[in-house]
Amino acid sequence: MKVAVIGGGAAGFFSAIAAKENHPDAKVSIFEKSNKFLSKVKISGGGRCNVTNGCTSISELSKAYPRGEKRLKKAFKVFNTKHTMEWFESRGVPLVIQEDNCVFPQAQDSQVIIDCFMREARRLRVNLQSGKGVKSIKTIGEQLQLEFIGADHGPELFDKVIVTTGGSPKRKGLEWLETLDHQIEAPVPSLFTFNMPNESITKLMGVVVENAQVSIQGMKYKSQGPLLVTHWGMSGPAVLKASAFGARTLSEQNYEFKAQVNWVNEINNETVANQLYSIIEANPKKILANIKPFSLPERLWFYMLEKCDLPQDKRWGELGKKGVNKLVNIFTNDIYQVRGKTTFKEEFVTCGGVSLADVDFNSMQSRKCPNLYFAGEVLDIDAITGGYNFQAAWTTGFIAGKLN
Numbered sequence: 001m002k003v004a005v006i007g008g009g010a011a012g013f014f015s016a017i018a019a020k021e022n023h024p025d026a027k028v029s030i031f032e033k034s035n036k037f038l039s040k041v042k043i044s045g046g047g048r049c050n051v052t053n054g055c056t057s058i059s060e061l062s063k064a065y066p067r068g069e070k071r072l073k074k075a076f077k078v079f080n081t082k083h084t085m086e087w088f089e090s091r092g093v094p095l096v097i098q099e100d101n102c103v104f105p106q107a108q109d110s111q112v113i114i115d116c117f118m119r120e121a122r123r124l125r126v127n128l129q130s131g132k133g134v135k136s137i138k139t140i141g142e143q144l145q146l147e148f149i150g151a152d153h154g155p156e157l158f159d160k161v162i163v164t165t166g167g168s169p170k171r172k173g174l175e176w177l178e179t180l181d182h183q184i185e186a187p188v189p190s191l192f193t194f195n196m197p198n199e200s201i202t203k204l205m206g207v208v209v210e211n212a213q214v215s216i217q218g219m220k221y222k223s224q225g226p227l228l229v230t231h232w233g234m235s236g237p238a239v240l241k242a243s244a245f246g247a248r249t250l251s252e253q254n255y256e257f258k259a260q261v262n263w264v265n266e267i268n269n270e271t272v273a274n275q276l277y278s279i280i281e282a283n284p285k286k287i288l289a290n291i292k293p294f295s296l297p298e299r300l301w302f303y304m305l306e307k308c309d310l311p312q313d314k315r316w317g318e319l320g321k322k323g324v325n326k327l328v329n330i331f332t333n334d335i336y337q338v339r340g341k342t343t344f345k346e347e348f349v350t351c352g353g354v355s356l357a358d359v360d361f362n363s364m365q366s367r368k369c370p371n372l373y374f375a376g377e378v379l380d381i382d383a384i385t386g387g388y389n390f391q392a393a394w395t396t397g398f399i400a401g402k403l404n
Helices: 010-022 039-047 058-062 069-075 081-090 111-123 171-178 200-204 237-245 247-252 269-282 298-307 320-332 388-400
Strands: 002-006 027-032 095-097 102-105 127-130 134-140 143-148 156-158 160-163 184-190 192-195 208-216 222-229 233-235 256-262 334-339 341-343 349-354 372-374
Touching (some): 002 010, 002 156, 010 027, 010 160, 010 388, 058 069, 069 388, 081 388, 143 160, 171 184, 184 247, 192 237, 200 233, 200 298, 208 237, 222 237, 233 334, 269 320, 298 320, 320 334, 372 388
Parallel strands (some): 002 027, 002 160, 160 372
Antiparallel strands (some): 095 102, 143 156, 192 233, 192 341, 208 222, 222 233, 256 334
């Protein structure tokens, strides 16, 4: 059996290794159009490679995927975070789970992951071909013919083909799969930070609030987690999660929208007001500047007082109901105008790709083209940060490699 894996990234290597382990006699080849294998793995997680997440609950895990949640829930029963950790550790890559549940190699270096894949590929005799891009796939009887870019490679026939070409920033990069009758969900950016060019909060760059809540006006979804104020706007997990869940809508709005920030992550206004009243009761003579409610960073607290027209030297006992209401409002519903986005780090993640309706998740085989399989970001699957995008690559690659 001849098997072609198109794309030499994370999902490509994982599915090629799985294919060879499931079918030892098969001839498995990886075709990578660039001259380098696993280049995205190299730079991921700031060069440390966040291989997966420590979350072991399948229902919790699947909630990290704005696109793909339902189908991955089923796929995670076959191969999940626990299996990923066992897979790497049993192949000589010890892992560590950080406090935030992100899982990294103990070496804190993505090179150990690359070395592990290269070692496994060589051990299993996977044929690695770099600088060999695929232009098109044609069905010829039960087989699939690959046509390569450049005149020096003639077309080749394969019994099974796994497509793992990753996300494409432009629809054009996926058109070659459309010719086989697959529906393509238009790619749009996911995981980006919010630009706020006209908002004075940017003067607080560097301020971090450990547990804030971010929502987008007009959308139900609320994300929570650390929020970082930057010199261009806002970033941090709470913002990145909101960008992932709002990816399509925000693209349609041309990245012009209002973000609502709940700085204290408490949705009950009465609870917030009561906390302020208890500060007033205990410290009526103290000035506002000296007591920071909800352990807010000092610079943010002073900024809020200024925004509410409350002098820093005002005494807590003089705040009154009106002053309390102003503070409750800014704590729980602070609104900022967003105009544009910035890519998060160098890790470009897109939502969009091959429609999930066209793929059987029991096998990752195309419903439109027999013997053609998909794995990784070429599918309309994407996740929030925290090792989840890699986990989707391992899971879909593992299932695709069964070649069922």
